[in-house]
Amino acid sequence: MANVTVTIDSRKVTVPSGTFVIEAAKKVGIEIPALCYDPNLEVVGACRLCLVEIEGSRKLQTACSTKVWDGMVVYTQSERVINARKEILQLLLDNHPNDCLTCQKAGECLLQKYAYEYDVKFREHNGARRPALMDTSSPYILKDDSKCILCGKCVRTCAQVADRQVLTFANRGFDTRIVADSNFTLEESSCVSCNRCVTVCPVGALVDKRLLGKGRVWEYEIKETKCKVCDYGCNFEILSKDGKNVAVRAKAPSNGRPLCLKGRLTTEFIYLDEPYTPYKKENGKFKETTWKEALGIEDIIEKLLDKEEISTGVEYNG
Amino acid sequence: MKTVKELNNIKEKVLERIELRKREQKDISLDSRNMQEGMTHVLVYGGTGCHSSNSHKIIELLEEKVKENGLDEHIKISLTGCFGLCAAGPNIVIYPEGIFYSHVKLEDVDEIVEEHFKNGRIVERLLYEEAKAEDCIKPVNEVNFYKKQTRIALKNCGVINPEDIDEYIACDGYQALAKVITEMTQQEVIDVMKDSNLRGRGGAGFPTGRKWETAFKYDADKKYVICNADEGDPGAFMDRSILEGDPHSVLEGMAICGYAIGADQGYIYVRAEYPIAVQRLQIAINQAKEKGLLGKNILGTDFSFDIELRLGAGAFVCGEGTALMESIEGRRGMPRPKIERTAHKGLWGKPTIINNVETFANVGQIILKGADWFKSIGTEDSPGTKVFALGGKVNHTGLVEVPMGATLRDIVFDIGGGIPNGRKYKAVQTGGPSGGCIPAEYLDTPVDFASLAKIGSIMGSGGIIVLDETDCMVDIARFYLDFTVAESCGKCVPCREGTKRMLEILERITNGEGTPEDLDRLESLAETITSASLCGLGQTAANPVISTLKYFREEYEAHVYEKRCPAGACQALLQYFITDKCIGCTKCARNCPVSAISGKVKERHVIDTETCIKCGACMEACPVGAIIKK
Numbered sequence: 031m032a033n034v035t036v037t038i039d040s041r042k043v044t045v046p047s048g049t050f051v052i053e054a055a056k057k058v059g060i061e062i063p064a065l066c067y068d069p070n071l072e073v074v075g076a077c078r079l080c081l082v083e084i085e086g087s088r089k090l091q092t093a094c095s096t097k098v099w100d101g102m103v104v105y106t107q108s109e110r111v112i113n114a115r116k117e118i119l120q121l122l123l124d125n126h127p128n129d130c131l132t133c134q135k136a137g138e139c140l141l142q143k144y145a146y147e148y149d150v151k152f153r154e155h156n157g158a159r160r161p162a163l164m165d166t167s168s169p170y171i172l173k174d175d176s177k178c179i180l181c182g183k184c185v186r187t188c189a190q191v192a193d194r195q196v197l198t199f200a201n202r203g204f205d206t207r208i209v210a211d212s213n214f215t216l217e218e219s220s221c222v223s224c225n226r227c228v229t230v231c232p233v234g235a236l237v238d239k240r241l242l243g244k245g246r247v248w249e250y251e252i253k254e255t256k257c258k259v260c261d262y263g264c265n266f267e268i269l270s271k272d273g274k275n276v277a278v279r280a281k282a283p284s285n286g287r288p289l290c291l292k293g294r295l296t297t298e299f300i301y302l303d304e305p306y307t308p309y310k311k312e313n314g315k316f317k318e319t320t321w322k323e324a325l326g327i328e329d330i331i332e333k334l335l336d337k338e339e340i341s342t343g344v345e346y347n348g
Numbered sequence: 349m350k351t352v353k354e355l356n357n358i359k360e361k362v363l364e365r366i367e368l369r370k371r372e373q374k375d376i377s378l379d380s381r382n383m384q385e386g387m388t389h390v391l392v393y394g395g396t397g398c399h400s401s402n403s404h405k406i407i408e409l410l411e412e413k414v415k416e417n418g419l420d421e422h423i424k425i426s427l428t429g430c431f432g433l434c435a436a437g438p439n440i441v442i443y444p445e446g447i448f449y450s451h452v453k454l455e456d457v458d459e460i461v462e463e464h465f466k467n468g469r470i471v472e473r474l475l476y477e478e479a480k481a482e483d484c485i486k487p488v489n490e491v492n493f494y495k496k497q498t499r500i501a502l503k504n505c506g507v508i509n510p511e512d513i514d515e516y517i518a519c520d521g522y523q524a525l526a527k528v529i530t531e532m533t534q535q536e537v538i539d540v541m542k543d544s545n546l547r548g549r550g551g552a553g554f555p556t557g558r559k560w561e562t563a564f565k566y567d568a569d570k571k572y573v574i575c576n577a578d579e580g581d582p583g584a585f586m587d588r589s590i591l592e593g594d595p596h597s598v599l600e601g602m603a604i605c606g607y608a609i610g611a612d613q614g615y616i617y618v619r620a621e622y623p624i625a626v627q628r629l630q631i632a633i634n635q636a637k638e639k640g641l642l643g644k645n646i647l648g649t650d651f652s653f654d655i656e657l658r659l660g661a662g663a664f665v666c667g668e669g670t671a672l673m674e675s676i677e678g679r680r681g682m683p684r685p686k687i688e689r690t691a692h693k694g695l696w697g698k699p700t701i702i703n704n705v706e707t708f709a710n711v712g713q714i715i716l717k718g719a720d721w722f723k724s725i726g727t728e729d730s731p732g733t734k735v736f737a738l739g740g741k742v743n744h745t746g747l748v749e750v751p752m753g754a755t756l757r758d759i760v761f762d763i764g765g766g767i768p769n770g771r772k773y774k775a776v777q778t779g780g781p782s783g784g785c786i787p788a789e790y791l792d793t794p795v796d797f798a799s800l801a802k803i804g805s806i807m808g809s810g811g812i813i814v815l816d817e818t819d820c821m822v823d824i825a826r827f828y829l830d831f832t833v834a835e836s837c838g839k840c841v842p843c844r845e846g847t848k849r850m851l852e853i854l855e856r857i858t859n860g861e862g863t864p865e866d867l868d869r870l871e872s873l874a875e876t877i878t879s880a881s882l883c884g885l886g887q888t889a890a891n892p893v894i895s896t897l898k899y900f901r902e903e904y905e906a907h908v909y910e911k912r913c914p915a916g917a918c919q920a921l922l923q924y925f926i927t928d929k930c931i932g933c934t935k936c937a938r939n940c941p942v943s944a945i946s947g948k949v950k951e952r953h954v955i956d957t958e959t960c961i962k963c964g965a966c967m968e969a970c971p972v973g974a975i976i977k978k
Binding site: 073074075076077078079081089090092094096097110114117118121122125157158179180182198199202203204206 | 663682684685833834835838840841842852873875881887
């Protein structure tokens with residue numbers, strides 16, 4: 031594909047034609063804020079935060095869905111752009127609980143980050159707010175609708191695995207919500223707790239329940255590891271605090287890596303000093319289970335024990 | 349059928365049958381009321397309006413009675429589409445004379461059969477009011493409402509039976525399709541369309557020919573034609589009437605488009621809330637397929653084109669082109685960002701032409717009569733005609749088709765008959781929730797794409813709502829915002845969150861709780877929603893607020909600063925009073941549900957405004973009009 035040269039905030043950059051403005055900007059170190067954009071997901075242009083001004087275009091354009099052309103001149107920080115972004119952030123904050131003090135996502139939340147950058151604050155008002163619906167049914171995922179900004183990343187990432195496609199939009203307009211299947215709880219739904227949605231959620235609407243209360247993101251030391259369960263080799267992070275591994279969390283499922291519960295539990299079991307109780311979904315109910323069963327190695331262990339190839343002194347949490 | 353000759357044979361044969369509907373109509377003098385001898389056609393209008401007031405039962409009863417009286421040899425009863433004067437329905441026109449009966453009830457059928465059909469005397473009391481002139485009876489075409497119209501898209505509505513393809517063929521139907529597929533190249537068709545400068549009638553006004561050319565020039569293994577029949581503006585029913593009254597004209601337009609761009613498949617996305625349109629479209633598609641005018645190798649040529657219906661589930665946003673495509677593809681109807689043009693990558697990623705019902709209904713005529721003929725009607729910038737659904741505070745609500753450039757005055761006063769109850773004209777709202785309010789001072793503005801945009805409104809799909817002095821402009825803005833909030837798909841932040849906040853402010857203002865800051869906030873929200881929303885619906889959602897703030901700011905200010913509604917429409921800001929006209933009949937006190945009225949018999953009564961819930965029951969009950977609200 032032919033290359034084109036564009037000018038972004040008076041910096042010139044040459045990229046292949048067909049590149050989106052947001053990616054071209056990244057190349058010259060300009061970060062355009064975006065809540066719904068993810069290079070691994072279908073472009074939807076929903077959050078409108080990445081609006082930029084393009085010379086010759088009367089309307090503001092979203093950098094995530096506008097392709098560069100040769101000679102394009104882009105302004106990502108003009109007054110008009112900044113004002114639009116501030117207004118959009120304000121609209122989001124007006125409908126978002128002021129819970130940053132105790133929110134698990136604090137420190138990593140994109141809404142928090144941009145609100146700080148653009149100096150937009152929570153404010154009192156008597157208008158409507160998203161209902162405070164919280165789905166606590168899953169031992170793995172906490173879904174807090176009141177914090178959802180409806181970027182739809184969770185829906186898109188869930189849809190990428192053909193046999194999952196659990197999450198979807200329901201209702202419309204201001205009442206739009208993300209639901210599992212036909213508005214079931216995560217427990218009742220066909221959710222397999224792969225946590226893809228958790229990894230892409232930019233705010234605290236979908237969080238890994240096993241991380242709750244374990245520490246703040248800035249306290250962790252983070253090590254990356256690859257899952258050893260199958261050939262995909264999905265990426266996980268081992269979070270340690272005060273020299274102790276306290277949690278394992280999935281990294282975003284890029285390059286076709288699907289993520290799965292078994293892989294995450296296995297990684298947890300391998301790395302955590304004190305792995306938490308595993309749960310298994312059976313007939314739409316989460317049940318406490320043994321590690322042998324959770325990792326699907328009952329047969330192997332029995333056979334190994336039969337053959338007396340493992341020493342009798344081994345202790346495992348099962 | 350395999351040849352154009354066969355098509356022409358049907359045309360000639362059937363034209364003979366229905367020719368009497370197209371004869372020139374003359375005034376009927378009062379002293380010779382005897383009907384002409386020979387065939388009589390009784391056309392009963394069967395659009396949704398007339399249908400809902402039992403026109404289908406009137407047809408059945410007429411047929412039954414005519415047969416009973418042995419008149420069925422020369423009196424034919426026929427269904428036809430909407431002829432426009434909805435306010436007067438159910439309507440019946442009797443040809444060849446063009447006698448126009450309105451407000452016909454089932455009980456009137458006997459009299460029509462007895463007096464008109466048997467005795468040859470016009471039933472004067474059923475005549476449409478304006479048809480009764482001093483010394484004669486005016487035929488339907490001479491009635492002001494119709495006389496001032498120019499009918500292209502509606503030319504067959506009210507003339508042919510929409511469920512009979514032969515009658516469409518008799519009125520030059522499928523001649524244009526025959527012409528393009530046997531005599532013209534794809535480029536020639538596109539050139540005619542471009543030359544005609546037919547602009548999209550769905551609202552945005554994009555030149556149709558240019559759109560088609562974009563899809564024509566894009567190479568792909570498959571292309572699609574979509575007819576957008578997801579008409580959803582409150583008070584708009586142009587497309588519905590065309591689909592109900594002349595469905596074949598839309599099918600023919602789509603097939604011509606299919607030929608021009610190289611598509612073999614078309615979809616009509618029509619809302620399920622239009623059951624009659626859906627039914628007649630299906631009948632039309634079936635008949636066209638039976639006759640070989642749709643399907644494989646049309647008229648023996650290499651051109652194949654099929655059309656299927658897709659029913660919308662009632663989401664306004666699905667009238668937006670990309671949301672409509674998502675819906676056809678089986679997904680939730682939410683607009684896509686326009687990374688590529690839909691003429692390049694549309695339905696299932698293939699080049700797709702999406703045009704509105706009325707746009708397609710114009711195509712056949714343009715091909716047959718030529719671009720120059722089309723350009724001779726309307727204005728240079730906006731040639732042709734536009735169909736409008738005229739509603740609100742106007743005498744003749746209904747459907748009208750006028751040349752582009754006709755003024756609002758022509759439409760509201762000449763055709764629409766002005767404002768009822770002697771009230772004062774205040775404004776018109778055009779373009780539905782995406783449009784704006786145009787105040788009285790612009791009554792002489794020509795209605796075309798550019799002129800309306802200049803004064804802060806849009807042509808839109810063609811809804812015109814007339815407002816009088818009792819309409820509060822803040823409340824009108826609130827009404828449209830309420831609609832937009834309910835219909836926002838929820839995808840993008842400015843529309844989902846912003847319109848809701850705007851509505852909350854408008855509700856505050858109409859409740860008398862608005863503050864001066866609210867007006868500033870409205871303006872800044874309007875700016876954000878307009879410039880930052882994803883799709884056309886969001887980008888135009890603030891228009892009702894912007895235009896009313898521009899032209900009627902003093903009304904907003906009266907609500908905010910004086911807690912007063914100048915139009916007397918906002919209930920929360922009104923108080924009911926009993927004037928000294930009161931005769932002390934006690935009716936008001938007896939009708940008040942909250943016992944807020946006190947007074948002795950034959951003495952002036954008083955309303956306790958603290959207790960009053962402003963229901964208006966007293967005002968209705970008062971026999972002397974002594975109760976006022978202010």
